[in-house]
Amino acid sequence: MFFSTEGITKRFGGLAAVEDVSVSVEKGTITAIIGPNGAGKSTFFNLISGIHPLSSGKILFKDHDITKMPPQQIARLGIGRTFQTTNLFEQSTVLDNVLIGHRLRTKSGIWDAIFRTKREKEEEKRSYQKALEALEFVEMMHVVEHPVSLISQEEKKRLAFALALATDPEMVLLDEPAAGVNPDETDGLAYLMRKMADHGITVCLIEHKMPMIMSLADQIVVLNHGKKIAEGRPEEIRQNEAVIQAYLGGEAHAPVKQY
Amino acid sequence: MELLFQQIFNGLTIGSVYTLVALGLTLVFGILHVPNFAHGAFYMVGAYITLMMMVGFGFHYWIAIIASIAVVALLGVVTQQLIFKKLEGADGMRMMVAAIGILLFLEAFGQFMWGTEYYRMDTPYGSVVNLFGLTVTLQRLLIIVAAVILMLALHFFLTKTMIGAAIVAMAQNREGAFLVGINANQVAWLTFAIAGGLAAAAASLASPINLVFPTMGNLVIMKAFVIIIIGGMGSIPGAILGGYLLGLTESIGATYISSDYKDVIAFLLLVVILTAKPTGLFTKGVQ
Amino acid sequence: MLNVLSKRVLLIIVALAAVLFPLVFPNMYVLQLLTLVFIWSIAVYGYNIISGYVGYLSLAHAGFFAIGAYGLGLLTTKAGFSYWLSLLLAVLITSIAGALVGVIALRTKSHFFAIYTMCVGVIVYLLIDKWDSLTGGVRGLIGIPAPGNLGPITFDTLTSQYYLALFFLTFTIFLCYRIVHSLLGRTFIAIRNSEELAKTIGISIMKNQLLAFTLSALFAGLSGALYASFIRFIGPQISAITVTFEMLMYLLVGGIGTLAGPIVGTLIVISLTQSLQFLEEYRMLIFGPVVVLLVLYYPRGITGSINGYFQKKKQQRVKVANEEHDVKRKVGEAG
Numbered sequence: 039m040f041f042s043t044e045g046i047t048k049r050f051g052g053l054a055a056v057e058d059v060s061v062s063v064e065k066g067t068i069t070a071i072i073g074p075n076g077a078g079k080s081t082f083f084n085l086i087s088g089i090h091p092l093s094s095g096k097i098l099f100k101d102h103d104i105t106k107m108p109p110q111q112i113a114r115l116g117i118g119r120t121f122q123t124t125n126l127f128e129q130s131t132v133l134d135n136v137l138i139g140h141r142l143r144t145k146s147g148i149w150d151a152i153f154r155t156k157r158e159k160e161e162e163k164r165s166y167q168k169a170l171e172a173l174e175f176v177e178m179m180h181v182v183e184h185p186v187s188l189i190s191q192e193e194k195k196r197l198a199f200a201l202a203l204a205t206d207p208e209m210v211l212l213d214e215p216a217a218g219v220n221p222d223e224t225d226g227l228a229y230l231m232r233k234m235a236d237h238g239i240t241v242c243l244i245e246h247k248m249p250m251i252m253s254l255a256d257q258i259v260v261l262n263h264g265k266k267i268a269e270g271r272p273e274e275i276r277q278n279e280a281v282i283q284a285y286l287g288g289e290a291h292a293p294v295k296q297y
Numbered sequence: 298m299e300l301l302f303q304q305i306f307n308g309l310t311i312g313s314v315y316t317l318v319a320l321g322l323t324l325v326f327g328i329l330h331v332p333n334f335a336h337g338a339f340y341m342v343g344a345y346i347t348l349m350m351m352v353g354f355g356f357h358y359w360i361a362i363i364a365s366i367a368v369v370a371l372l373g374v375v376t377q378q379l380i381f382k383k384l385e386g387a388d389g390m391r392m393m394v395a396a397i398g399i400l401l402f403l404e405a406f407g408q409f410m411w412g413t414e415y416y417r418m419d420t421p422y423g424s425v426v427n428l429f430g431l432t433v434t435l436q437r438l439l440i441i442v443a444a445v446i447l448m449l450a451l452h453f454f455l456t457k458t459m460i461g462a463a464i465v466a467m468a469q470n471r472e473g474a475f476l477v478g479i480n481a482n483q484v485a486w487l488t489f490a491i492a493g494g495l496a497a498a499a500a501s502l503a504s505p506i507n508l509v510f511p512t513m514g515n516l517v518i519m520k521a522f523v524i525i526i527i528g529g530m531g532s533i534p535g536a537i538l539g540g541y542l543l544g545l546t547e548s549i550g551a552t553y554i555s556s557d558y559k560d561v562i563a564f565l566l567l568v569v570i571l572t573a574k575p576t577g578l579f580t581k582g583v584q
Numbered sequence: 585m586l587n588v589l590s591k592r593v594l595l596i597i598v599a600l601a602a603v604l605f606p607l608v609f610p611n612m613y614v615l616q617l618l619t620l621v622f623i624w625s626i627a628v629y630g631y632n633i634i635s636g637y638v639g640y641l642s643l644a645h646a647g648f649f650a651i652g653a654y655g656l657g658l659l660t661t662k663a664g665f666s667y668w669l670s671l672l673l674a675v676l677i678t679s680i681a682g683a684l685v686g687v688i689a690l691r692t693k694s695h696f697f698a699i700y701t702m703c704v705g706v707i708v709y710l711l712i713d714k715w716d717s718l719t720g721g722v723r724g725l726i727g728i729p730a731p732g733n734l735g736p737i738t739f740d741t742l743t744s745q746y747y748l749a750l751f752f753l754t755f756t757i758f759l760c761y762r763i764v765h766s767l768l769g770r771t772f773i774a775i776r777n778s779e780e781l782a783k784t785i786g787i788s789i790m791k792n793q794l795l796a797f798t799l800s801a802l803f804a805g806l807s808g809a810l811y812a813s814f815i816r817f818i819g820p821q822i823s824a825i826t827v828t829f830e831m832l833m834y835l836l837v838g839g840i841g842t843l844a845g846p847i848v849g850t851l852i853v854i855s856l857t858q859s860l861q862f863l864e865e866y867r868m869l870i871f872g873p874v875v876v877l878l879v880l881y882y883p884r885g886i887t888g889s890i891n892g893y894f895q896k897k898k899q900q901r902v903k904v905a906n907e908e909h910d911v912k913r914k915v916g917e918a919g
Binding site: 384391403561571572 | 635639641688689691692693694695696698699700702703704706707710711714825826829832833836865866867868869871872873874875876879880883
Binding site for chain 1: 762767781795
């Protein structure tokens with residue numbers, strides 16, 4: 039298996055934010071994590087990317103046990119990620135923001151910086167190339183020199199994708215990638231995610247926009263109160279009693295029905 | 298043995314002063330989410346106001362203290378309304394730097410107004426009494442008793458009134474239903490008023506056994522930081538426990554280890570604690 | 585941003601002015617002042633690395649400055665080492681002290697870090713103040729030698745000391761420039777921007793912060809050592825927390841997290857204080873509120889605000905270009 043979690047649990051104080059969740063993901067697929075607010079989705083991502091240590095359970099990625107790895111090592115192994123609100127450097131240009139994404143594949147240190155060594159120059163060049171490739175992938179070449187403060191909300195979302203892609207990931211975790219953008223733009227972002235998967239990058243996303251997920255995801259995992267209540271293909275999830283129950287019981291609106 | 302009791306008594310005296318300062322600091326932490334570096338300057342101003350009232354206007358010690366509490370409480374409110382309120386939501390660094398700016402100003406102001414001389418503050422309670430076989434000055438006894446009374450008053454205010462409960466909730470960084478319907482701005486300025494008042498009271502009580510000078514607040518405030526980290530940021534019992542503990546440690550350490558290095562104790566203690574536990578003692582939950 | 589050409593011209597003019605100054609205006613008082621400005625600036629550049637670029641407010645900076653100063657003072661007067669060896673060792677000792685403090689202090693975050701470093705600063709102060717037999721306590725350390733001869737070059741005149749300070753400042757600025765414009769510098773800024781994000785793009789926070797903190801201590805130590813051999817006398821007061829606050833103020837006025845900020849701020853604040861002599865003792869009556877006002881309204885200081893102004897202009901240009909682009913596209917679509 040390309041990626042899997044085995045019964046992972048996270049407790050904050052006495053409360054379990056994520057409880058005994060096992061998920062398997064195959065390479066090059068799109069997996070959506072859904073669930074009502076407070077279901078533990080973001081915590082689940084934080085566990086995978088190593089930001090929070092696990093209370094118990096195991097995480098495997100490409101036959102490596104990454105359970106106890108620090109975030110930077112997990113990133114180096116090939117798991118990229120975006121946040122709900124990406125903290126971009128507003129004063130810098132789009133390109134400068136993405137450039138740092140490739141830092142983990144470079145080795146230049148203080149001496150390279152001071153003497154501007156060949157390695158520094160080469161790695162800088164490589165970082166630029168990588169950043170441009172990533173920006174090209176997300177179709178943002180027309181704004182590379184713009185300061186981030188000037189680009190639109192949707193472009194910021196794309197920029198976040200590009201930053202994750204610049205790390206050369208084999209899998210990306212996208213936390214609500216389409217939150218706060220209009221339906222047209224949502225289609226564009228969905229297309230990008232499909233494009234990533236087609237390029238062999240495994241995609242995991244947290245999302246509330248059901249229509250998009252239903253048409254996009256290969257696999258859906260439903261969390262509620264930190265527990266996995268269902269998983270399967272979109273059409274299976276749509277008919278799942280427990281899921282309908284969770285949404286009807288937990289939230290005022292029932293996104294599954296909308297579809 | 299008598300020496301030890303004497304030092305315990307002295308430790309309680311110093312501890313009372315530390316506690317009053319640390320209590321204000323810990324409450325204000327809930328509003329700013331960073332430690333208020335200007336708090337030591339409030340302490341200094343409090344001492345000078347009391348001194349000025351006594352020497353300049355010939356007021357009685359107690360009246361001078363009350364006036365000083367009022368002035369410094371007002372000073373607290375003014376800094377909160379004029380500066381910190383505008384920085385709401387700014388990053389911690391800007392808050393801390395703003396507090397440092399206030400500190401620098403107040404210190405220079407103290408120097409400008411009252412010079413750099415060291416003043417002695419006379420007290421009507423200079424006499425010596427015999428307490429369970431210990432000879433102690435009445436002023437020291439007064440510090441201990443007054444501190445306890447102030448803490449009890451604070452306790453009643455914080456537990457018996459709605460706004461008091463809100464202040465406690467803010468200090469402990471508790472959010473949610475509890476704070477609904479509470480005027481956050483009112484909580485903020487009231488907290489600053491209480492903190493300022495406590496600092497002024499502490500300084501006025503301590504001055505007769507120490508001296509009054511422009512930088513008198515520096516060491517006290519830095520020790521108060523140590524106390525609230527030991528006791529847990531925002532924790533009231535923690536501040537009280539930490540304050541007395543530090544007072545006792547210093548007093549006993551000065552006698553039995555080295556009086557030269559007694560001031561180092563607090564800071565070494567903190568370094569050791571943060572080394573072992575980078576998030577401080579008594580931090581609740583994770584993030 | 586100023587465009588590259590005018591920026592370079594400006595830089596050359598400033599550098600030329602600094603070099604020619606003693607020849608054109610051989611005023612002892614002004615030279616003395618400028619030398620001090622250069623020396624302090626070096627420390628402020630160090631401060632800028634950890635607090636400006638990485639975003640951690642350190643309050644131990646005067647402590648490191650003092651370690652450098654006392655390091656040089658003790659090595660020359662008590663151990664009898666040569667000046668240049670002492671300078672090297674003093675800087676080395678300060679860097680090691682910085683690394684050791686950093687290893688532990690950097691495990692703490694935000695205000696805990698500020699308080700931790702503050703305590704470190706106070707401990708340094710108290711040690712210098714109380715350890716009479718080594719440091720001379722409150723009496724201070726006297727008779728620190730001026731920089732020793734370097735072959736034919738001697739440093740017994742004020743002018744030569746001026747050039748020495750200028751040399752080290754230029755060296756410092758050059759290093760900072762190289763660091764800021766490298767992958768490493770970008771890494772520092774990424775950490776300041778968001779630690780969480782930096783972690784998930786594979787940046788090792790601790791390693792980079794420790795490097796930045798050690799570098800900041802290194803420059804503080806260099807500055808302290810130069811200060812000791814320029815003033816020839818040092819006392820415990822140089823390690824007081826107020827000195828840290830003073831450096832913070834220079835940084836803030838000049839522009840925190842900018843390359844020109846440290847020298848601009850130090851120059852302006854020190855010369856302002858000196859020219860308003862009556863202010864000397866009460867200068868904080870003015871600078872205290874200045875710090876507060878800067879934090880409230882100009883958090884990026886003088887240099888940062890100027891940069892911001894040029895950036896805004898550029899943004900407007902981009903905006904206009906964008907709109908034109910949009911219009912063209914719409915016209916194209918319509919057609």
